[in-house]
Amino acid sequence: ETGVTQSPTHLIKTRGQQVTLRCSSQSGHNTVSWYQQALGQGPQFIFQYYREEENGRGNFPPRFSGLQFPNYSSELNVNALELDDSALYLCASSLEPAATNEKLFFGSGTQLSVL
Protein backbone atom coordinates (compact mmCIF):
# COMPACT_ATOMS: atom_id res chain seq x y z
CA GLU A 1 0.00 0.00 0.00
CA THR A 2 1.21 3.50 -0.86
CA GLY A 3 -0.38 5.32 2.07
CA VAL A 4 -2.20 7.61 -0.37
CA THR A 5 -5.98 7.43 -0.21
CA GLN A 6 -8.51 8.96 -2.56
CA SER A 7 -12.24 9.46 -2.23
CA PRO A 8 -14.68 8.70 -3.58
CA THR A 9 -13.63 5.66 -5.62
CA HIS A 10 -16.37 6.18 -8.18
CA LEU A 11 -18.50 9.18 -9.09
CA ILE A 12 -21.17 9.88 -11.67
CA LYS A 13 -21.99 13.46 -12.66
CA THR A 14 -23.87 15.15 -15.45
CA ARG A 15 -22.47 17.65 -17.93
CA GLY A 16 -22.20 21.18 -16.51
CA GLN A 17 -21.99 20.09 -12.88
CA GLN A 18 -19.08 20.67 -10.54
CA VAL A 19 -17.11 17.97 -8.73
CA THR A 20 -14.60 17.80 -5.86
CA LEU A 21 -12.21 14.89 -5.55
CA ARG A 22 -10.19 14.33 -2.39
CA CYS A 23 -6.77 12.91 -1.62
CA SER A 24 -4.89 12.16 1.57
CA SER A 25 -1.13 12.09 1.05
CA GLN A 26 1.50 10.18 2.94
CA SER A 27 2.39 11.89 6.19
CA GLY A 28 5.36 14.18 5.69
CA HIS A 29 4.91 14.50 1.94
CA ASN A 30 4.81 18.19 1.06
CA THR A 31 3.99 17.69 -2.59
CA VAL A 32 0.86 16.41 -4.28
CA SER A 33 0.38 16.02 -8.00
CA TRP A 34 -2.84 15.27 -9.83
CA TYR A 35 -3.04 13.27 -13.03
CA GLN A 36 -5.90 12.46 -15.41
CA GLN A 37 -5.88 8.98 -16.95
CA ALA A 38 -8.29 8.47 -19.81
CA LEU A 39 -9.30 4.92 -20.68
CA GLY A 40 -6.44 3.10 -22.37
CA GLN A 41 -4.03 6.04 -21.95
CA GLY A 42 -1.18 6.99 -19.72
CA PRO A 43 -1.65 9.52 -16.90
CA GLN A 44 -1.54 13.19 -17.94
CA PHE A 45 -0.26 15.84 -15.54
CA ILE A 46 -2.90 18.32 -14.37
CA PHE A 47 -1.03 20.30 -11.71
CA GLN A 48 1.13 20.06 -8.65
CA TYR A 49 0.88 21.67 -5.22
CA TYR A 50 3.83 22.22 -2.92
CA ARG A 51 3.32 23.58 0.58
CA GLU A 52 -0.22 24.69 -0.29
CA GLU A 53 0.68 26.63 -3.42
CA GLU A 54 0.36 25.63 -7.08
CA ASN A 55 3.83 24.69 -8.31
CA GLY A 56 3.27 23.78 -11.93
CA ARG A 57 0.42 23.09 -14.30
CA GLY A 58 -0.12 20.93 -17.34
CA ASN A 59 -2.25 21.69 -20.37
CA PHE A 60 -5.58 21.83 -18.56
CA PRO A 61 -8.07 24.74 -18.54
CA PRO A 62 -8.68 26.94 -15.47
CA ARG A 63 -11.91 25.10 -14.64
CA PHE A 64 -9.54 22.49 -13.15
CA SER A 65 -8.39 23.88 -9.82
CA GLY A 66 -6.94 22.55 -6.63
CA LEU A 67 -6.25 23.07 -2.98
CA GLN A 68 -3.70 21.61 -0.59
CA PHE A 69 -4.14 21.74 3.17
CA PRO A 70 -1.58 21.63 6.01
CA ASN A 71 -2.82 18.21 7.14
CA TYR A 72 -1.53 16.50 3.92
CA SER A 73 -4.97 16.43 2.34
CA SER A 74 -5.79 17.99 -1.00
CA GLU A 75 -8.65 18.54 -3.43
CA LEU A 76 -9.15 18.62 -7.16
CA ASN A 77 -12.13 20.69 -8.28
CA VAL A 78 -13.55 20.59 -11.77
CA ASN A 79 -16.21 23.10 -12.83
CA ALA A 80 -18.58 22.95 -15.80
CA LEU A 81 -17.98 19.25 -16.39
CA GLU A 82 -17.69 18.06 -19.97
CA LEU A 83 -18.14 14.55 -21.35
CA ASP A 84 -14.39 14.36 -22.08
CA ASP A 85 -13.66 14.82 -18.37
CA SER A 86 -14.68 11.19 -17.85
CA ALA A 87 -11.48 9.52 -16.66
CA LEU A 88 -9.59 8.08 -13.72
CA TYR A 89 -8.16 10.89 -11.60
CA LEU A 90 -5.00 10.00 -9.72
CA CYS A 91 -3.24 11.88 -7.01
CA ALA A 92 0.39 11.20 -6.23
CA SER A 93 2.37 12.41 -3.26
CA SER A 94 6.11 12.89 -2.90
CA LEU A 95 8.53 14.50 -0.47
CA GLU A 96 9.74 17.23 -2.77
CA PRO A 97 8.43 18.86 -5.98
CA ALA A 98 11.33 18.10 -8.31
CA ALA A 99 10.44 15.05 -10.36
CA THR A 100 13.92 13.65 -10.87
CA ASN A 101 14.65 10.77 -8.54
CA GLU A 102 11.45 11.42 -6.66
CA LYS A 103 9.30 8.40 -6.22
CA LEU A 104 5.66 9.18 -6.78
CA PHE A 105 3.23 7.36 -4.52
CA PHE A 106 -0.08 7.07 -6.34
CA GLY A 107 -3.49 6.53 -4.86
CA SER A 108 -5.93 4.11 -6.47
CA GLY A 109 -7.80 6.95 -8.12
CA THR A 110 -11.32 8.26 -8.48
CA GLN A 111 -13.21 7.04 -11.54
CA LEU A 112 -15.32 9.96 -12.77
CA SER A 113 -18.08 9.40 -15.30
CA VAL A 114 -19.76 12.43 -16.87
CA LEU A 115 -23.10 11.74 -18.54
Added chain:
Amino acid sequence: QQQVKQSPQSLIVQKGGISIINCAYENTAFDYFPWYQQFPGKGPALLIAIRPDVSEKKEGRFTISFNKSAKQFSLHIMDSQPGDSATYFCAATDNYGQNFVFGPGTRLSVLP
Protein backbone atom coordinates in the same frame (compact mmCIF):
# COMPACT_ATOMS: atom_id res chain seq x y z
CA GLN B 1 8.38 17.14 -28.20
CA GLN B 2 6.97 16.33 -24.77
CA GLN B 3 5.59 13.01 -26.02
CA VAL B 4 6.83 9.58 -25.02
CA LYS B 5 5.96 6.84 -27.50
CA GLN B 6 5.49 3.27 -26.33
CA SER B 7 5.07 -0.08 -28.07
CA PRO B 8 3.55 -2.57 -28.29
CA GLN B 9 0.08 -1.59 -27.14
CA SER B 10 -0.49 -5.12 -25.86
CA LEU B 11 1.71 -8.15 -25.35
CA ILE B 12 1.00 -11.81 -24.66
CA VAL B 13 3.85 -13.94 -23.32
CA GLN B 14 4.04 -17.50 -22.07
CA LYS B 15 5.08 -18.12 -18.49
CA GLY B 16 8.87 -18.17 -18.30
CA GLY B 17 9.30 -16.10 -21.43
CA ILE B 18 10.85 -12.65 -21.89
CA SER B 19 8.61 -9.59 -22.14
CA ILE B 20 10.04 -6.57 -23.95
CA ILE B 21 8.43 -3.13 -24.03
CA ASN B 22 9.97 -0.25 -25.96
CA CYS B 23 9.77 3.50 -25.53
CA ALA B 24 11.10 6.47 -27.46
CA TYR B 25 11.30 10.19 -26.71
CA GLU B 26 12.25 13.41 -28.49
CA ASN B 27 13.02 15.87 -25.70
CA THR B 28 16.78 15.74 -25.11
CA ALA B 29 16.28 17.53 -21.77
CA PHE B 30 14.72 14.39 -20.32
CA ASP B 31 17.16 12.82 -17.88
CA TYR B 32 15.18 10.46 -15.71
CA PHE B 33 13.21 7.52 -17.03
CA PRO B 34 11.03 5.46 -14.68
CA TRP B 35 8.79 2.53 -15.44
CA TYR B 36 5.49 2.17 -13.62
CA GLN B 37 3.35 -0.94 -13.20
CA GLN B 38 -0.41 -0.65 -12.83
CA PHE B 39 -2.82 -3.39 -11.82
CA PRO B 40 -6.58 -3.04 -12.47
CA GLY B 41 -8.23 -0.81 -9.89
CA LYS B 42 -4.90 0.47 -8.57
CA GLY B 43 -2.72 3.47 -9.20
CA PRO B 44 0.65 3.10 -10.95
CA ALA B 45 3.57 1.94 -8.80
CA LEU B 46 7.25 2.59 -9.51
CA LEU B 47 8.98 -0.52 -10.80
CA ILE B 48 12.47 0.57 -11.84
CA ALA B 49 14.11 3.76 -13.11
CA ILE B 50 17.25 4.80 -14.98
CA ARG B 51 19.27 7.91 -15.71
CA PRO B 52 21.00 8.34 -19.09
CA ASP B 53 24.54 8.09 -17.67
CA VAL B 54 24.18 4.30 -17.65
CA SER B 55 23.11 2.01 -20.48
CA GLU B 56 21.51 -0.70 -18.37
CA LYS B 57 20.00 -1.17 -14.94
CA LYS B 58 18.87 -4.48 -13.50
CA GLU B 59 16.68 -5.18 -10.48
CA GLY B 60 15.77 -8.81 -10.07
CA ARG B 61 13.91 -9.99 -13.16
CA PHE B 62 13.47 -6.43 -14.46
CA THR B 63 16.07 -4.69 -16.66
CA ILE B 64 16.02 -1.29 -18.34
CA SER B 65 18.18 -0.86 -21.43
CA PHE B 66 18.90 2.73 -22.44
CA ASN B 67 20.20 4.04 -25.79
CA LYS B 68 20.88 7.75 -25.42
CA SER B 69 21.89 8.38 -29.04
CA ALA B 70 18.72 6.74 -30.34
CA LYS B 71 16.60 8.32 -27.58
CA GLN B 72 15.09 4.94 -26.83
CA PHE B 73 14.76 2.79 -23.76
CA SER B 74 13.16 -0.54 -23.06
CA LEU B 75 11.96 -2.74 -20.23
CA HIS B 76 12.84 -6.42 -20.22
CA ILE B 77 11.03 -8.80 -17.89
CA MET B 78 12.86 -12.09 -17.62
CA ASP B 79 11.13 -15.33 -16.62
CA SER B 80 7.73 -13.62 -16.93
CA GLN B 81 5.11 -14.81 -14.45
CA PRO B 82 1.30 -14.63 -14.49
CA GLY B 83 1.56 -12.19 -11.57
CA ASP B 84 3.38 -9.78 -13.90
CA SER B 85 0.16 -9.38 -15.91
CA ALA B 86 -0.50 -5.65 -15.67
CA THR B 87 -0.23 -2.44 -17.66
CA TYR B 88 3.26 -0.97 -17.88
CA PHE B 89 3.99 2.70 -18.47
CA CYS B 90 7.29 4.25 -19.36
CA ALA B 91 7.76 7.85 -18.32
CA ALA B 92 10.28 10.65 -18.55
CA THR B 93 11.07 13.95 -16.91
CA ASP B 94 13.80 16.59 -16.88
CA ASN B 95 15.89 17.74 -13.96
CA TYR B 96 13.66 20.66 -13.08
CA GLY B 97 10.32 19.24 -14.08
CA GLN B 98 7.50 18.92 -11.68
CA ASN B 99 5.79 16.31 -13.73
CA PHE B 100 6.34 13.04 -15.51
CA VAL B 101 5.35 12.52 -19.13
CA PHE B 102 3.89 9.04 -19.47
CA GLY B 103 3.69 6.76 -22.47
CA PRO B 104 0.28 5.34 -23.46
CA GLY B 105 0.94 2.01 -21.76
CA THR B 106 1.42 -1.65 -22.66
CA ARG B 107 -1.01 -4.26 -21.42
CA LEU B 108 0.97 -7.41 -20.63
CA SER B 109 -0.70 -10.78 -20.26
CA VAL B 110 1.43 -13.71 -19.11
CA LEU B 111 -0.23 -17.04 -19.82
CA PRO B 112 0.22 -19.86 -17.28
